[in-house]
Amino acid sequence: MTINxxxxxxxxxxxxNFHYGAGHPMKPHRLTxxxxxxxxxxxxxxxxxxxxxxACPQDMIRFHSDEYxxxxxRVAPHNIQSFNKDLVRFNLGGDCPVFEGLFDFCSMxxxxxxxxxxxxxxQSCDIAINWSGGLHHAKKFSASGFCYVNDIVIAILxxxxxxxxxxxxxxxxxxxxxxxxAFYLTDRVMTVSFHKYGQYFYPGTGDMxxxxxxxxxxxxxxxxxxxxxxxxxxxxTFKGVIENVMEFYQPTCIVxxxxxxxxxxxxLGCFNLSNKGHGECVKYVKELNVPLLVLGGGGYTVxxxxxxxxxxxxxxxxxxxxxxxxxxxxxxxxARDFSLHPKINTKQNNANSKQYLxxxxxxxxxxxxxxxxxxxxxxxxxPGSFLEDLSxxxxxxxxxxxxxxxxxxxxxxxxxxxxxxxxxxxxGVENKENSKx
Ligand SMILES: [Zn+2]
Numbered sequence: 125m126t127i128n129x130x131x132x133x134x135x136x137x138x139x140x141n142f143h144y145g146a147g148h149p150m151k152p153h154r155l156t157x158x159x160x161x162x163x164x165x166x167x168x169x170x171x172x173x174x175x176x177x178x179a180c181p182q183d184m185i186r187f188h189s190d191e192y193x194x195x196x197x198r199v200a201p202h203n204i205q206s207f208n209k210d211l212v213r214f215n216l217g218g219d220c221p222v223f224e225g226l227f228d229f230c231s232m233x234x235x236x237x238x239x240x241x242x243x244x245x246x247q248s249c250d251i252a253i254n255w256s257g258g259l260h261h262a263k264k265f266s267a268s269g270f271c272y273v274n275d276i277v278i279a280i281l282x283x284x285x286x287x288x289x290x291x292x293x294x295x296x297x298x299x300x301x302x303x304x305x306a307f308y309l310t311d312r313v314m315t316v317s318f319h320k321y322g323q324y325f326y327p328g329t330g331d332m333x334x335x336x337x338x339x340x341x342x343x344x345x346x347x348x349x350x351x352x353x354x355x356x357x358x359x360x361t362f363k364g365v366i367e368n369v370m371e372f373y374q375p376t377c378i379v380x381x382x383x384x385x386x387x388x389x390x391x392l393g394c395f396n397l398s399n400k401g402h403g404e405c406v407k408y409v410k411e412l413n414v415p416l417l418v419l420g421g422g423g424y425t426v427x428x429x430x431x432x433x434x435x436x437x438x439x440x441x442x443x444x445x446x447x448x449x450x451x452x453x454x455x456x457x458x459a460r461d462f463s464l465h466p467k468i469n470t471k472q473n474n475a476n477s478k479q480y481l482x483x484x485x486x487x488x489x490x491x492x493x494x495x496x497x498x499x500x501x502x503x504x505x506x507p508g509s510f511l512e513d514l515s516x517x518x519x520x521x522x523x524x525x526x527x528x529x530x531x532x533x534x535x536x537x538x539x540x541x542x543x544x545x546x547x548x549x550x551x552g553v554e555n556k557e558n559s560k561x
Pocket of ligand 1: 296383
């Protein structure tokens with residue numbers, strides 16, 4: 125049975141106006157297209173739309189180093205010459221260019237993810253959507269793979285104030301390396317990434333033998349896939365892993381990164397998923413009935429991304445929408461078929477045999493069996509949110525059945541619980557290296 129969820133959706137009207145630079149595959153404009161489709165399909169009438177909070181440097185240094193965030197605030201196209209050393213140190217330039225308004229862009233997409241986390245903590249919604257977020261490659265000390273600030277890690281740190289176990293699921297075609305690395309040593313967060321692996325595909329990590337370390341051993345799950353995977357084999361693999369994750373981990377909150385570069389025809393990707401196949405995973409997660417933060421991510425064929433996330437918004441709302449794209453100011457992007465579910469061009473053969481996929485799922489399940497069932501954390505008082513302006517107590521009484529119980533709320537994670545000691549981070553990396561060799 126499907127229950128209508130209380131869905132909030134974040135939209136900052138400026139977030140689609142940033143430019144990574146001519147020829148760069150990451151185009152924030154895809155967000156404007158997506159939002160236009162959402163409006164023209166009338167989906168805004170079925171959910172609460174908010175202009176999100178903007179993250180400040182204090183929010184960002186909950187994960188990132190002070191020096192890196194200070195640099196992001198100061199660097200701009202006009203002064204880039206004076207930062208030569210820092211550009212190398214923080215990995216800016218190249219894939220992660222310095223563009224006009226870079227810090228504002230980071231503060232918008234990060235603020236929206238954080239706002240979603242706060243509202244889930246307050247139980248003022250069941251599902252929070254931020255298509256501008258999901259920048260999963262950003263590292264504590266540097267930018268990486270078009271990502272500067274890791275909004276996902278920052279949102280999860282906020283969720284850990286109220287949720288004992290957070291599950292992170294990543295269906296971007298690239299490995300969710302930044303999030304995995306951040307939580308590699310803890311059992312409070314399980315990261316599960318489905319991605320293309322091998323033949324030097326970016327970022328090169330995400331082998332099935334990367335399983336976490338120390339307290340986090342077995343709390344990292346990687347599902348390496350080969351090119352050309354289609355809807356049926358992808359969903360079968362996804363479900364095979366996630367149903368076991370649910371049984372063994374019993375998360376109290378889920379963060380889902382919906383990178384759309386796993387769609388067929390992506391400019392950088394090589395999978396063969398349709399909107400429906402990609403959306404099937406989103407629907408499956410939604411129907412697990414756990415508080416859910418839904419984020420965007422990669423996606424480099426602009427029309428595909430906007431169609432995909434619009435369709436997924438409709439799935440999260442349980443609001444069927446027509447296959448015919450409604451007339452809108454970007455209509456020409458959807459020529460010639462003007463269809464939400466265009467036929468996909470199967471240029472790629474599926475290199476994933478049934479046996480291979482079964483073996484990958486089997487390996488993941490065997491690791492999950494090694495978990496002590498659902499680790500618990502000490503239950504104490506719930507801390508106040510640090511976003512003081514979001515006072516939502518009045519709304520908290522509604523629909524208690526679909527929300528977490530107060531007693532499930534653990535004490536706040538101590539500030540920077542996982543990041544106080546830089547050595548921890550380094551140890552995580554070392555362990556990962558060891559586990560590969
Ligand atoms: Zn990606």
